[in-house]
Amino acid sequence: QKEVEQNSGPLSVPEGAIASLNCTYSDRVSQSFFWYRQYSGKSPELIMSIYSNGDKEDGRFTAQLNKASQYVSLLIRDSQPSDSATYLCAMNNAGNMLTFGGGTRLMVKP
Amino acid sequence: DTAVSQTPKYLVTQMGNDKSIKCEQNLGHDTMYWYKQDSKKFLKIMFSYNNKELIINETVPNRFSPKSPDKAHLNLHINSLELGDSAVYFCASSQVAFGELFFGEGSRLTVL
Numbered sequence: 001q002k003e004v005e006q007n008s009g010p011l012s013v014p015e016g017a018i019a020s021l022n023c024t025y026s027d028r029v030s031q032s033f034f035w036y037r038q039y040s041g042k043s044p045e046l047i048m049s050i051y052s053n054g055d056k057e058d059g060r061f062t063a064q065l066n067k068a069s070q071y072v073s074l075l076i077r078d079s080q081p082s083d084s085a086t087y088l089c090a091m092n093n094a095g096n097m098l099t100f101g102g103g104t105r106l107m108v109k110p
Numbered sequence: 111d112t113a114v115s116q117t118p119k120y121l122v123t124q125m126g127n128d129k130s131i132k133c134e135q136n137l138g139h140d141t142m143y144w145y146k147q148d149s150k151k152f153l154k155i156m157f158s159y160n161n162k163e164l165i166i167n168e169t170v171p172n173r174f175s176p177k178s179p180d181k182a183h184l185n186l187h188i189n190s191l192e193l194g195d196s197a198v199y200f201c202a203s204s205q206v207a208f209g210e211l212f213f214g215e216g217s218r219l220t221v222l
Contacts, residue, residue: 043200043213097166100153
């Protein structure tokens with residue numbers, strides 16, 4: 001089992017809808033969780049970080065963390081075509097390494 | 111002003127050659143990294159340097175050797191290149207070890 005699992009997608013949503021991206025992890029001691037966005041041919045850029053259970057909102061983005069169920073999700077409200085990218089989930093594990101999931105490709109259709 | 115810059119952006123070379131990729135950050139961060147992203151888009155840590163000292167060396171072949179002349183620079187040298195080394199190599203930095211990462215633009219290496 002991979003340490004960080006994401007559905008590779010593509011996840012297709014219409015413009016204006018809510019996109020929901022999910023990530024599960026196997027290491028219960030993970031403490032810090034991150035969402036990165038990567039456009040095709042570009043480098044990953046940090047969107048959100050979350051460290052405690054619950055929701056964290058930043059503009060159109062909401063990160064949700066549930067440590068008991070070992071998942072973290074990213075909601076994108078009012079999705080725009082410019083949100084079309086691959087979204088990478090990452091977390092610190094017991095070895096204090098930052099481990100990335102394989103990413104979910106999001107397509108927002110006008 | 112680019113925060114994390116790496117050169118070259120593209121590298122095409124023959125098997126068996128030796129090549130280097132350079133990375134510089136102007137963010138004042140203490141920790142720098144090299145990640146490899148393969149064709150399936152998985153990002154895997156290769157090396158991490160904290161204030162010029164190696165703190166993690168994942169199971170990469172010893173043909174790969176990182177060098178950090180100072181905390182703003184982390185270079186990657188690769189000997190005897192193999193076909194499987196073809197990938198995009200990302201340099202990154204962070205204020206604290208394995209905190210929020212800032213990535214360079216990537217260096218696409220193609221080994222023929």
